[in-house]
Amino acid sequence: MMNANVALRTILEAGEPVTDHRPWPRVVVTPELWNTLSEGLSGGAWSLLGLWGEVGMVHLAVYEDASETPGVASLPCPAGQFPSVGRLHPPAQRLERTIADLVGLQPVDAPDGRPWLDHGRWPVRHPLGGATARTSPPNPLSMHGEGVAKPGERFVYPFLSAEGESLHQIPVGPVHAGIIEPGHFRFTANGEAVVRLEERLGYVHKGIESLLRGATLERAARLVGRVSGDSTVAYALAFARAVEAATETTVPARAHWLRALMAELERLAHHCGDIGAICNDAAFALMHAHCAVLRERVLRASAAGFGHRLLMDCIVPGGVATDLPADGAKTLRALVDDFRQQFPPLIELYENTASLQDRTVGTGFVRPALIQQFGCGGVIGRAGGRAFDARRQPGYPPYDRLEFETPVQTDTDSDTDSDVNARVWLRIGEVEQSLALIEQILERLPPGSVRGDLNLPGRDCEGVALVEGFRGDILVWLRLAADGTVARCHPRDPSWFQWPLLEAAIENNIVADFPLCNKSFNGSYSGHDL
Amino acid sequence: MRKLLFQNLWRSPLTIPAPAPSEPALAELGARVDRAARRRLGRSLAIRQVDAGSCNGCELEIHALNNAFYDLERFGFRFVASPRHADVLLVTGPVTANMREALERTYAATPGPKWVVAVGDCGRDGGVFAGSYACVGGVAEVIPVDLHIPGCPPDPLQLLEGLLALLQVQ
Numbered sequence: 171m172m173n174a175n176v177a178l179r180t181i182l183e184a185g186e187p188v189t190d191h192r193p194w195p196r197v198v199v200t201p202e203l204w205n206t207l208s209e210g211l212s213g214g215a216w217s218l219l220g221l222w223g224e225v226g227m228v229h230l231a232v233y234e235d236a237s238e239t240p241g242v243a244s245l246p247c248p249a250g251q252f253p254s255v256g257r258l259h260p261p262a263q264r265l266e267r268t269i270a271d272l273v274g275l276q277p278v279d280a281p282d283g284r285p286w287l288d289h290g291r292w293p294v295r296h297p298l299g300g301a302t303a304r305t306s307p308p309n310p311l312s313m314h315g316e317g318v319a320k321p322g323e324r325f326v327y328p329f330l331s332a333e334g335e336s337l338h339q340i341p342v343g344p345v346h347a348g349i350i351e352p353g354h355f356r357f358t359a360n361g362e363a364v365v366r367l368e369e370r371l372g373y374v375h376k377g378i379e380s381l382l383r384g385a386t387l388e389r390a391a392r393l394v395g396r397v398s399g400d401s402t403v404a405y406a407l408a409f410a411r412a413v414e415a416a417t418e419t420t421v422p423a424r425a426h427w428l429r430a431l432m433a434e435l436e437r438l439a440h441h442c443g444d445i446g447a448i449c450n451d452a453a454f455a456l457m458h459a460h461c462a463v464l465r466e467r468v469l470r471a472s473a474a475g476f477g478h479r480l481l482m483d484c485i486v487p488g489g490v491a492t493d494l495p496a497d498g499a500k501t502l503r504a505l506v507d508d509f510r511q512q513f514p515p516l517i518e519l520y521e522n523t524a525s526l527q528d529r530t531v532g533t534g535f536v537r538p539a540l541i542q543q544f545g546c547g548g549v550i551g552r553a554g555g556r557a558f559d560a561r562r563q564p565g566y567p568p569y570d571r572l573e574f575e576t577p578v579q580t581d582t583d584s585d586t587d588s589d590v591n592a593r594v595w596l597r598i599g600e601v602e603q604s605l606a607l608i609e610q611i612l613e614r615l616p617p618g619s620v621r622g623d624l625n626l627p628g629r630d631c632e633g634v635a636l637v638e639g640f641r642g643d644i645l646v647w648l649r650l651a652a653d654g655t656v657a658r659c660h661p662r663d664p665s666w667f668q669w670p671l672l673e674a675a676i677e678n679n680i681v682a683d684f685p686l687c688n689k690s691f692n693g694s695y696s697g698h699d700l
Numbered sequence: 701m702r703k704l705l706f707q708n709l710w711r712s713p714l715t716i717p718a719p720a721p722s723e724p725a726l727a728e729l730g731a732r733v734d735r736a737a738r739r740r741l742g743r744s745l746a747i748r749q750v751d752a753g754s755c756n757g758c759e760l761e762i763h764a765l766n767n768a769f770y771d772l773e774r775f776g777f778r779f780v781a782s783p784r785h786a787d788v789l790l791v792t793g794p795v796t797a798n799m800r801e802a803l804e805r806t807y808a809a810t811p812g813p814k815w816v817v818a819v820g821d822c823g824r825d826g827g828v829f830a831g832s833y834a835c836v837g838g839v840a841e842v843i844p845v846d847l848h849i850p851g852c853p854p855d856p857l858q859l860l861e862g863l864l865a866l867l868q869v870q
């Protein structure tokens with residue numbers, strides 16, 4: 171048995187390398203190496219990037235922070251099972267439950283045997299595995315075996331219990347009160363204080379991974395661009411980069427820069443909208459009204475520049491779909507000027523409104539250790555001191571040639587850091603960085619074509635990409651078949667490692683502060699449910 | 701805060717002029733909407749939005765209807781928190797199997813007379829997600845739909861034109 175302090179590189183060298191997997195190595199490992207990986211994850215040496223399955227095999231993507239090394243390890247599962255990673259490393263648990271639901275591979279000794287995305291309502295079981303017709307609802311007690319539950323019987327999801335005198339439960343959702351996505355929250359409260367929150371997600375599961383199998387690249391790009399509509403640029407970029415890695419395609423320089431331009435516009439729009447929406451949930455509508463106007467200006471400028479307000483389908487494998495029109499740069503510069511005038515007074519307003527600060531400071535605190543453990547990305551991670559930013563590491567062009575900072579909360583000792591207020595401030599910081607990035611890109615945008623042909627090799631090939639969306643790092647892994655269609659593609663949303671932390675953030679807060687905490691996270695339901 | 705409020709008093713409003721109701725929407729509604737119900741509901745409509753499996757793109761544009769440019773409330777529309785207060789259900793998404801019952805229950809909880817507007821290409825026929833084991837495919841598969849507003853996502857202006865048609869049919 172290897173010891174748990176082993177370097178990731180050693181494991182990647184010990185496994186059997188898979189050819190045609192780019193740009194990181196993928197190796198087939200033994201169960202023993204697999205367990206070493208789980209131990210390393212639980213020891214904190216590595217962060218979990220993803221865990222997904224396909225017929226007969228599970229894949230684990232990890233990132234070694236110290237050496238900035240990513241890698242993918244694959245374990246064949248001839249007996250339809252694999253040693254649970256979640257047993258040692260809790261962030262893997264929901265991913266494993268999803269593998270059991272979708273592929274039918276069972277994590278052995280998993281601490282939580284309940285189904286996750288499968289609510290017992292699909293006509294098939296294990297749609298990515300054997301896809302057998304459903305004859306009975308999922309059985310919550312024996313992991314996915316056809317057991318106690320009888321055909322036709324209603325499936326009742328067993329929530330975790332919280333017992334004690336004067337505790338009561340509040341069920342919320344899936345249909346919520348606002349214009350938001352569906353999910354269920356089960357609160358156990360003691361008077362006003364939340365003792366436990368348990369999430370139940372999966373309501374917007376659309377079967378995207380199944381739809382992706384056999385899809386042409388064009389259709390697959392549209393699908394991946396709709397995994398989470400608010401991150402459509404980041405997803406389309408991750409998909410395109412994974413395809414380009416797999417096929418060793420070089421993209422024209424101008425396309426790289428235009429992609430970054432779109433990505434920063436997306437970041438700008440959503441951060442700005444979120445800042446306003448968080449204040450709105452603290453009943454401060456003025457900020458919301460002003461931020462919504464700025465956000466609308468970004469969407470209009472995006473439509474003027476690239477033809478779609480949310481920039482859907484603008485990034486395609488090989489480059490970008492449209493170039494900026496002649497006056498595009500001017501429109502975008504005017505947008506930046508607008509922001510520079512109108513944003514600072516809003517920040518001042520946020521800073522100087524005591525009633526608002528009273529709601530955000532100290533609310534929804536998450537322990538930095540938990541953030542590290544979950545490898546949580548985006549502003550939620552950075553509020554807990556985790557600086558990871560996929561634009562820098564592993565990195566992709568043109569960010570290596572741009573000057574920007576990733577705002578991080580460095581002093582994370584007291585309870586008032588890593589709270590709602592910290593998450594607002596980091597968004598403010600990122601808005602400022604995105605503005606500066608947009609200016610630099612407009613200034614230095616290289617000339618030339620914006621789209622090239624793909625280098626389809628005519629045999630199976632695999633690619634992986636990590637891209638920084640406004641929520642955090644998005645992973646896309648894929649295998650292309652010899653005919654250039656998608657054989658398997660797995661997109662992993664940053665929310666996977668953020669949703670669980672919301673359960674921690676709300677503990678000991680009052681029920682009425684839940685909307686505030688939830689908005690400060692702004693997890694994606696659709697991105698998570700797939 | 702006072703400074704900001706005063707400044708905005710002097711600025712001209714950002715709000716766009718009211719667009720004309722969309723012709724196709726009028727045609728679709730003309731055939732469906734019960735005129736007696738129309739009279740009973742008057743010119744003020746309470747909307748309950750239901751996400752039945754959308755990618756959240758449609759929600760972003762529905763949200764935008766509330767910003768100062770589109771200012772939906774000036775027409776008498778407002779978003780309400782409960783289906784029990786609603787006249788209109790604004791439904792997005794390809795209706796996932798996991799959301800089907802919630803949508804049916806929301807519809808049942810909405811008092812009549814009521815209208816259902818299906819938003820987006822997904823709401824029409826499942827859009828890019830049509831054919832999946834996990835999607836029912838189109839709101840009309842589950843509850844009766846009075847009006848479709850297509851688009852992926854429809855932009856706020858298209859949404860506004862469609863919703864205004866609801867006020868026009870007499």
Ligand code: SF4
Nearest residue numbers: 754755757820821822
């Ligand atoms: S119509 Fe388009 S934007 Fe709307 S939910 Fe469907 S995929 Fe998303």
